Amino acid sequence: MRAAGRIAAAIEVLGDVTARHRPVADALKDWGLSHRFAGSGDRAAIGNLVYDALRWRRSSAFRAGEDTPRALTLATLRFRWGVGVADLEAMGEERFGPGPLSEAERAALAVDRLGEAPADVVADIPDWLEEAFEANFADEWIEEAEALAARAPVDLRVNTLKSDRARVLKALSRHGATATPISPVGVRLPARAGWERAPNILREEIYQRGHVEVQDEASQVAALLLFARPGEQVLDMCAGAGGKTLAIAAHMENRGQIHATDADAGQLAPIYERLKRAGVRNVQVHGARSDLSALKGRMDRVLVDAPCSGSGVWRRRPETKWRLSPEALARRVEEQAACLDEARSFVRPGGYVVYVTCSVLPQENEAQVDDFLSRAPDFAPVSAGEAWEELFGVDGPKPWSADGMSLTMSPAATGTDGFFVAVLERMAD
Template identity: 50%
Template sequence: MRLGGRLAGAIEVLADIETRKRPVADALKDWGLAHRFAGSGDRAAIGNIVYDALRMKLSHAWLMDDDSATALGYGVMLRQWNMTADALRGEFDGDKFAPEALSDSALNAFQSRNISDAPLHVQGDIPDWVQASFEEAFGESWLQQAQSLNERPTLDLRANTLKATREKVLKALDDAGAEKTLIARQGIRIPAGTGPSRLPNVTAELSFQKGWFEVQDEGSQIVADLAGAQEGEQVLDYCAGGGGKTLAMSASMNNKGQVHAFDADRKRLAPIIERLKRAGTRNVQVHDRAAGLNSFLGKFDRVLVDAPCTGTGTWRRRPDTKWRLTTRNLEERVEQQNDALKQAKAFVRPGGFLLYVTCSVLPQENERQVRHFCAENPEFSIQSALPQWDSLFGKAGKRPHSSDGDTITLTPASTDTDGFFFCAMQKSA
């Protein structure tokens, strides 16, 4: 397919998402099934256009004074893929599959408007009601933080030190342009690429099948390191999901001690079994029923609560969720987080640590949540995570954001990772 056909396909998908209010992955999958003539490169390019458009949906629409799928698709070409209107006309000339031309009114608006004149939440491409939360979390840098969530994400991997060194994995993935991450100690990064370029399918690599590495955002690797799991300890990953942090902690413990992985959602937990086998992990026990943990009450050295959240820190990867988020969703997540902390605290031994993590950047789910918990549970106190950051990653280089000098917030702007929040709370001895 030529660019015109790819843009037309992306516009179809964007219209489907808007009309049917459905996840972007489902819309792209259905489009591919209905257009089997499209090759893998075509589908990747269409996906890039759709995701790019959704990341900057508000600002594209404002600049063109038009929020239609067609305007958003052209917005990607003109703003993110750095093409000119004349170049597009030449590209589409004679292409019967090219989309309808951008309206004169939209093009005139685009050529005459300046994004700096737009409302601030439009410049940041976030819902207007979220702006106050960003301001509270980041102060004067909030707009930069919001805009950093509109960039394409990299593909990050974690070398599984139970089976291979980072250098060995880098060599195996040399053709993919793999490089060391700047912060995570076992991290590997493949750049995001531009335009229609697609990321490699690393899970098809023999080195992946051998268990040499896992796909895991650098931010997730960092918070797993900050959890501080040590050889011989008893650790509980209370909201383990697919097990990314469980696997990372197990590797850092060199298969010594025990990691117990629990999640109330069995479907989310299911992938962990195959991942554990591939990784060569021997010190992990998996629980899909809370009753299976009753004998461990008050016995764990560390309890990690990777709490359910709004996922605002992952907006680079899931931009469609940005526009479906509501105040009701936020309230529900805050309540779920509070419940998870209440349940998990019972498993911490005296002197042990309750470690709270979200992939959100909103203070309601982060700083406010842990302050509220400690106020209601005075046997727990927040321990500054910044000294631990320095000991693990050094004082030079990229630094996380901290609104209070104790907790840590990772963001694309500060650490070039997805957004994550980390707080360590110690139980009195």
């Protein structure tokens, strides 16, 4: 497909996403099934443009003067991809292009008015979240919000049960692989620009043989901050597909026992195949709604990777930024509190709960921990910052810490997804 046809297709897909509130992946799949002439490269390129239009939805709508799929797409091409007005005009008139520019479109695309926009528009976040971002990131909140709108790299975790980072870096050198700056077991493939397609890691031999897993560096760091030791008893309460479970198993060198469970059976389903591929032998999977009473009071460490808004992973799922509502956030906060209260019962005296979210919102993070500590006088916070320095040193990227104990990773500060980590110790009887 020519660029003009891809632009027209992106407008069509974006219209489907916004009208039906669908995930981009589903809309792209359906579009591909009904347009068999489009190759995988075309579908990936169209997806790039759709995702980018959603990343910068508010600023693009301001620049274009309207919030329609066509306006968002054209503004993204002009102001984010650097396509000239004359080129857009020419592509619009091609046979399978998006159609000629109107006079209003030419005028809007000719001059960048973003400097006149309110701060929350520049930051590309829902207006009702401005206060939360400013509370968490102070004077740098716009920079942090803008970083959450950028494309993310592909981060991989080296499975040290089967390989090492030097070997993985060599195998992926043709993709521009580099070592991650924080995680000692991370490998990063740079984000691509424009139409360029990201490599399909799932087709690589080192992935199929279990030498690497796709996992953002922040998620790797969160698993390391659990400080799980070989031989310990660990509960991963909200294991999902098992990314952190696999990381913890590698840190524990397949010794000890990890109990992995999740309330959502569908989320947990992929863990079995992933454990097999990774060569993990010290994980016992407990299905959704399993009776875990035998584990109570016995765990050395409990990981609570709580359900959350997902605001920290907007780089990867930009459509979710615009679906989040105050009501949905309030429901997540309630679920998180319930998860923490449940986790409390599994920890032995002297053990730890590590509370993690992929969120940058204080309601889900510091405030949640404060509320838990007010209900759980037998728990006390441990400095995650000191743990960070012990693991990663003092000279590298620094996370945020609003309370001096917990920490928040973010794209602008640490070059990662947005992740919050708090370590809570159950005091000995």
